[in-house]
Every structure is written in structure tokens, then in C-alpha cells.
Amino acid sequence: RVVDADGNVLVPGIIDGHIHNREPGLEYKEDWESATRAAAAGGVTTVVGMPNTDPVIDRPDHLELKFERGEASAHVDFQSYAVVTSENIDQIPAIDEAGALGFKIFLGSTVGDVPPPNDGEILEAMERIGETGKRLGFHEENGEIIDHYTEQFQAEGRTKPIDHSHSRPVIAEQEAVERMLTFAEETGAKIHMFHVSSGSAAEAVARGKARGVDVTAETCPHYLWFTEEVMREKGNVARVQPPIRDADEQARLWNALEEGAIDTIATDHAPHTPDEKKVDDPFGNTWDAISGFVGLETEVPAMLSFVDEGRFTLEEWVRRHSTRPAQVWGMYPQKGSLQVGTDADFTIIDPDAEWTLTDRDTLHSKNCVTPFEGESFTGKAVTTVVRGEVVYEDGDVVGKSGYGTRVDVDTE
Ligand code: DOR
Ligand code: ZN
Ligand code: ZN
Numbered sequence: 001r002v003v004d005a006d007g008n009v010l011v012p013g014i015i016d017g018h019i020h021n022r023e024p025g026l027e028y029k030e031d032w033e034s035a036t037r038a039a040a041a042g043g044v045t046t047v048v049g050m051p052n053t054d055p056v057i058d059r060p061d062h063l064e065l066k067f068e069r070g071e072a073s074a075h076v077d078f079q080s081y082a083v084v085t086s087e088n089i090d091q092i093p094a095i096d097e098a099g100a101l102g103f104k105i106f107l108g109s110t111v112g113d114v115p116p117p118n119d120g121e122i123l124e125a126m127e128r129i130g131e132t133g134k135r136l137g138f139h140e141e142n143g144e145i146i147d148h149y150t151e152q153f154q155a156e157g158r159t160k161p162i163d164h165s166h167s168r169p170v171i172a173e174q175e176a177v178e179r180m181l182t183f184a185e186e187t188g189a190k191i192h193m194f195h196v197s198s199g200s201a202a203e204a205v206a207r208g209k210a211r212g213v214d215v216t217a218e219t220c221p222h223y224l225w226f227t228e229e230v231m232r233e234k235g236n237v238a239r240v241q242p243p244i245r246d247a248d249e250q251a252r253l254w255n256a257l258e259e260g261a262i263d264t265i266a267t268d269h270a271p272h273t274p275d276e277k278k279v280d281d282p283f284g285n286t287w288d289a290i291s292g293f294v295g296l297e298t299e300v301p302a303m304l305s306f307v308d309e310g311r312f313t314l315e316e317w318v319r320r321h322s323t324r325p326a327q328v329w330g331m332y333p334q335k336g337s338l339q340v341g342t343d344a345d346f347t348i349i350d351p352d353a354e355w356t357l358t359d360r361d362t363l364h365s366k367n368c369v370t371p372f373e374g375e376s377f378t379g380k381a382v383t384t385v386v387r388g389e390v391v392y393e394d395g396d397v398v399g400k401s402g403y404g405t406r407v408d409v410d411t412e
Contacts, residue, residue, distance in 0.1 A: 004348075006350070007350070007351070007352060008348050008349065008350050008351075008382055008383075009314065009348070009349050009351060010338075010346050010347075010348050011314070011318045011322065011346065011347050011348075011349060012318060012322040012323065012336055012337055012338050012344070012345065012346055012347075013044075013045030013046060013322060013335065013336075013344070013345025013346050013347055013384075013385070013386065014042075014043050014044045014045060014299075014300055014321050014322055014347050014381075015044070015045070015046045015047075015048075015266075015321065015322050015325040015326055015331070015335060015336060016039065016044045016046070016047045016048070016266050016267055016269065016296060016299065016325075017048045017218065017264055017266045017325040017328070017329060018048065018050065018194055018195065018218060018220070018266035018267060018268050018269070019035055019039075019047045019048065019049055019050065019266075019267060019268075019269040019270075019296065020049070020050045020052065020111075020268075020269060020270045020271065020292065021035040021036075021047065021049040021050075021053075021070075021078075022035070022053060022271065023035075023049075023053065023066070023069050023070075024053050024054065024055065024062075024065055024066060024069055025053050025054025025055060026053055026054055027366075028273065028366075029271045029272055029273060029276075029366060029367055030271040030365055030366045030367065031069075031073070031366070032049075032069050032070045032072075032073045032074045032078070032404075033073040033074070033075070033401050034364065034365050034366045035047065035049075035269070035271075035296065035365065036070075036073075036074040036075040036076045036078065036404055037075050037364045037365075037397050037401075038269075038294065038296040038297050038363060038364040038365045039075065039076045039296050040075045040076050040364075040384045040386075040391040040392040040397050040399060041296075041297055041363075041364045041381075041384075041392050041397055042296040042297035042298070042299060042300055042381060042384075043300040043347040043348075043349065043380070043381020043382075043384050043392070044076060044296055044299070044300070044347075044381075044384070045076050045077060045335075045345035045346070045347060045384060045385070045386045045391075046076060046077045046078065046079070046326075046331070046335050046345065046407060047076060047077075047078050047079075047269075047296075048078070048079045048080065048081060048101055048266075048329070049066065049070075049078065049079070049080040049081070050080075050081060050104065051080065051081050051082055051083035051104055051114075052083070052106070052110075052111060052112030052114055053066065053112075054112075056083050056085075056112065056114055057080060057081070057082045057083055057100075058082065058083050058084075058085055058087065058088045058091070058095075059088065059091060059094075059095070060091065060094045060095055060097070060098035063080060063082055063095060063098045063099070063100055064098055066080050067080065067099070067406050070404065070406060071402070071404075071405060071406065072402055073401045073402055074401070074402070074403070074404030074405070075386075075391050075397060075399045075400075075401060075403060075404050076384070076386050076391060076399075076404045077335070077345070077386055077387070077404050077405055077406070077407050078404055078405075078406060078407070079100075079101035079329070079331075079406060079407045079409070080100060080101060081100060081101055081102050081103060081104045081137065082095045082100040082102075082103055082104070083103070083104050083105070083106070083114055084103050084104070084105050084117060084125045084129075084136070085114060085115055085116075085117055086115065086117045086118065086121050089117070089121060089124055089125050089128060092125065092128040092129055092132065093128070093131070093132065096129075096132035096134060099406065099408070099409065100134070100409075101134075101329050101330070101331075101407070101409050102134045102135045102136065102137060102192070102329055103125070103129055103134060103135070103136045103137065104136070104137045104138070104139065104194070105117060105122060105125065105136065105137075105138050105139070106138075106139040107138055107139055107140055107141060107142060107143060107176045107180075108139065108141040108142055108143030108144075108145075108146050108147075108172065108176070109143050109146070109147070110139055110141070110241045110291065111241070111270070111290060111291055111292055116143055119179075119183075122180075122183060123183055123186070123187060126183055126184065126187040126189035126191075127187050127189070129189060129190075130187060130188055130189045130190070133330075134190070134330070134409075135190040135191065135192050135216070135328065135329065135330075136189055136190065136191050136192065137191070137192035137193070137194050138176065138177075138180055138191065138192070138193055138194060139194060139195075139241075140173055140176040140177050140180065140193050140194070140196070140201065140242075141168060141172045141173050141176055141241065141242055142171075142172040142173075142175045142176045142179075145169065145171065145172040145175070146167060146168050146172050149166070149167040149168070149169065150167045153166070153167050154287060159284075159285040159286055159287065160231075160283070160286060161231040161232075161235045161236045161238070161239055161282070161283065161286045161289075162228065162231040162232060163286055164231075164236075164239055164243065164286040164287070164289075164291075165228055165231050165239075165243035165244065166243075168241060168242060168243050170197075170198045170200045170201070170245065170249060171200075173196075173197060173198055173200070173201040173242050174198070174200040174201050174204050177193055177196075177201045177204040177205060177208075178204050180193075181204065181205075181207075181208035181213050181215060184208075184213050184214065184215060185208075185211070185212075185213050188214075189214070190214045190215075190216075191213070191214065191215050191216075192215070192216045192217065192218065192328065193205055193215065193216075193217040193218065194218050194266075194268070195218060195219065195220050195223075195242060195266075195268050196217050196218060196219045196223075196253070196262060197219070197220075197223045197242035197243065197244065197245055197249075197253070198223075198242070198245045198249040198252075198253060199245075199248070199249045199250070199251065199252020199253045199254075199255065199256055200249060200252070202217065202219070202252065202253050202256030202257070202261045202262060203252065203256055203261070205217045205256070205261045205262070206256055206259065206260075206261035209260075209261065216263040216264065216324075216328045217261060217262050217263055217264070218262065218263065218264040218265065218266050219253060219257065219262050219264075219265060220265070220266060220267055220268045220295070221265065221267065221295060221298065221299050221302040221303060222238070222240065222244060222268075222293075222295070222371065222372075223244060223245065223250065223253060224250070224253070224254065224257075224302075224306065225302055225372075225375070226238065226244050226371060227244065227245065227246055227247045227250050228243065228244050228245055228246050230244055230371055231243075231244070234282060234371045235282030235283040235284075236277060236278050236282050236283070236284070236286055236289035237277060237279060237282050237293065237369055237370070237371050237373075238293070238371035239277075239286065239289050239290070239291045239292075240268070240270070240291050240292055240293065241291040241292070254311070257312075258312070262320070263320065263324045263325075263328055264320055264321070264324050264325045264328060265299070265303060265317075265320045265321045266299075266325065267294075267295030267296060267299045268292065268295065269294050269295045269296045269365075270291070270292025270293060270294070270295075271292070271293075271294050271365050271366060271367040271368075271369075272290045272292055272293070272367060272369065273367050274367065274369055276289070276290040277289060277290060277293070277369040279369055293369055293370045293371060294363065294365045294367070294368055294369065294370050295370065295372070296365070297363045297364065297365075298357065298370065298372040298375075298377070299321075300321075300347070300349065300379070300380065300381045301355075301377035301378075301379055301380045301381075302372070302375075302377065303317050303321060303379075304317070304349060304351055304377070304378060304379025304380070305377045305378045305379055307351065307379065308351065308378040308379060314351070322335075322336045323336040323337065324336075329409070330409045331407050331409060334407065334408070335407060342388045343387050343388055344385075344387075344388065345385060345386050345387060346385050347381050347383070347384055347385070348381070348382050348383035348384075348385075349379060349380065349381050349382065350379065350380055350381075350382050351378070351379045352378065352379070353377075353378070353379055353380045353382075354376070354377070354378050355376070355377055355380060356374070356375070356376040356377070357370075357372055357373050357374065357375055357376075357377070358373075358374070359373075360373040364397065382394065386399065386403070386404065389403065391403065
């Protein structure tokens with residue numbers, strides 16, 4: 001580790017393997033330029049965009065469009081997942097050829113309403129993706145369970161933010177994880193669980209690893225930072241899918257993380273307009289509000305705050321937020337390592353900086369609603385370097401829009 005005279009520490013470039021950059025099609029929420037500006041300002045050198053855009057990234061030409069837009073405007077390096085639906089299983093080899101980092105299946109409905117394939121189609125998709133060498137990630141919530149409780153709660157007239165959370169119970173997540181582990185065991189596919197929110201689901205991942213399934217898993221800072229009480233304190237601002245869980249689930253998630261069940265940290269950065277988030281009436285009818293919030297500029301501070309509290313070491317943080325994501329998605333050692341000389345990506349952090357996010361509009365996204373507004377941190381990124389070029393320094397994004405480029409993937 002390299003430490004300068006001010007006590008700042010140089011670490012490999014931080015990788016966020018889960019952002020909703022919203023371009024193409026949803027640029028009123030965010031675009032490549034604004035998302036990667038936020039990334040640079042947050043100390044993040046590589047981001048991976050989710051496929052629930054408009055059009056959804058379900059064909060090679062849609063992926064190419066997304067890459068072209070990124071090449072034109074990104075500040076940091078980037079990649080993208082492609083989605084698998086009932087309609088595009090035969091296109092998996094062509095999407096692979098077009099350079100997707102990996103694939104995602106939405107098992108239950110979420111923002112963007114990408115329809116889940118049926119179980120037979122998922123098995124077939126696993127076989128096909130297995131042949132590409134790439135990994136298949138899941139929005140791992142059982143949609144039938146969620147739809148059932150959502151309809152029931154709405155019929156009962158339950159409208160509080162916490163009711164939205166409870167309509168997506170832990171069992172919906174745990175069941176989806178267990179089922180996909182069984183499928184992966186059958187097919188030999190490499191799978192990944194995005195945004196694991198609960199100890200119950202993380203423990204299921206651990207059981208899968210123990211029996212030899214090639215499964216990796218991610219969690220997000222908000223599941224480690226907040227408990228579901230945040231729904232009573234901040235209302236729909238903290239509405240997210242999967243929802244933030246109770247203290248017991250959170251404690252068990254922390255245990256599973258410490259024991260190695262969770263490989264990677266990422267944000268699920270999901271910008272929406274203040275109107276869509278209903279910020280003027282955060283405790284109003286939850287069924288009118290939307291799920292997701294930004295995170296690119298609070299992920300490094302949140303994780304450094306945990307390091308400061310002694311929850312894990314700086315090295316353990318870097319492994320989960322840089323090295324492991326690069327390895328899991330075939331970007332190592334091009335990313336996630338300082339071994340590539342002058343071309344390296346790195347982030348310089350001030351681990352002692354104490355600060356509070358008092359005004360969300362100091363963030364760089366197009367829409368900045370986040371439950372981390374008002375939270376206090378110990379630690380932040382001070383300099384961000386992508387392939388040897390400084391893109392962020394002393395509070396200013398100094399890199400050029402368009403400098404960021406697509407990361408080549410090597411899964412062979
Ligand atoms: O809360 C969420 N927001 N969960 C998702 O799965 C999607 C995301 C979004 O796209 O806004
Ligand atoms: Zn998801
Ligand atoms: Zn997401």
C-alpha cells in the first residue's frame with residue numbers, strides 16, 4: 001500500500017459492477033456522461049451498466065448502441081450487461097460476440113418491467129451462456145410471491161413505505177437464490193446474485209458455494225448501512241428493490257460477508273427524478289413512488305466508514321470493491337490491479353476525512369435523491385485516475401467526456 005505525506009492512500013481503481021446509467025432512452029433520469037461524472041467524483045474508475053434501458057439491451061445492436069453512446073461521453077471506463085428474456089435466448093452467442101460483460105435475468109418484475117423467462121427458458125439460457133464462458137447474474141426476487149403480497153396489501157389499503165418493503169419478503173429472495181443454485185448445479189453455469197439484501201439469501205449463497213456451485217454474490221452499501229427503520233425515518237426516498245431488511249437479517253448479512261459468501265460490493269446506482277421518488281411527500285402512498293436511488297458518490301465513503309469502525313480492513317474492502325469484481329467479470333488484471341504499470345487505474349482516498357452529505361445537489365448525477373443525504377462519513381476519494389489520466393482531483397471532475405472506453409472482457 002502507498003501512503004503519501006497527508007496520510008492519503010493509493011488503492012486499485014474502485015469498480016462498480018452495478019449501475020443504472022439509463023442511456024439509451026431514459027436520459028431524463030441519467031446518461032453515460034452524468035453517471036460517469038458521478039463515478040469519477042466518487043473515486044470509481046470502472047462502471048457496469050444494467051440493461052433495463054429503452055430499448056432494453058436484449059440484442060447485439062442495442063448493446064452496440066449503448067457502447068457507442070458510452071464511447072462518446074463517458075469519463076471513466078465502462079461495460080454493460082445484456083438481458084435475457086423469453087424472446088432472445090437464441091441471440092445469446094451474438095450478444096456475447098458483441099462484447100457484453102455478462103448477462104442478467106430479472107426473476108421478478110422491477111423497474112422497467114422486463115418480463116422474467118420461465119424456468120425451462122432459464123435452464124436453456126444457462127446452457128447457452130455456459131458455452132460463452134460468461135456469467136449470468138440475477139435480479140433474485142421471486143415475482144409470484146411479490147405480486148401476491150403486493151395485490152393483497154393494495155386490496156387492504158396499506159400504503160406506508162414499509163408496506164412496500166414487506167410486500168417483497170426475504171423468502172422471495174431466498175427462494176430465488178436456492179432455485180438458481182439448483183439450476184446452476186444442473187447446468188454447470190457460472191452465476192451471480194446481484195444486490196443480496198438479506199442474511200437468509202447470503203447464507204443460501206454460502207451453502208451453494210460449499211457444495212461447489214460456481215456462484216458469486218454482491219451486496220450494496222445501503223443494505224449494510226441502513227435497517228428497514230429507514231423506511232419509517234426517510235420514507236419512499238429509501239424505497240428500493242430488493243428492500244432494506246430488518247436488523248437480524250442485516251446482522252446475518254454482515255456475518256456472511258465476513259465469512260466470504262459475498263464477493264463484491266456495488267451500488268445499484270438507480271437515479272430517478274425527485275418527482276418519481278415523491279420527495280415532496282416521502283410518506284405518501286408508497287405504490288405511487290418508484291424504487292432505487294443514486295450511490296456512486298457515497299459508496300467509497302460508506303465503505304471507508306465501515307473500515308474506520310473496524311468492520312473490515314482496508315485490504316478486505318479493496319478486494320471486494322476492485323479486485324474481486326474484476327476477477328468475477330473477466331476484467332482482471334486489466335482492472336482491479338496496480339500491476340499494469342503507467343496504464344493503471346487507481347483511486348486515492350483520504351481515510352480520515354469527516355464529512356456529511358448535507359445537500360444532495362452537490363452530487364454530480366442528473367437526479368440525486370438518496371437516503372444517504374444527511375448521513376455522516378469518515379473517508380472519501382480525493383483523486384481518481386483512469387489509465388494513467390487524472391479524471392477527478394480536489395473536488396473537480398477534470399477529465400474529458402469521451403475519454404472513458406469500453407473494457408474488453410477475457411473469459412477464456
Ligand atoms: O430499486 C431498484 N431500482 N431495483 C431494481 O432492480 C431496478 C432499479 C432501477 O432500475 O431503478
Ligand atoms: Zn436488480
Ligand atoms: Zn439494479
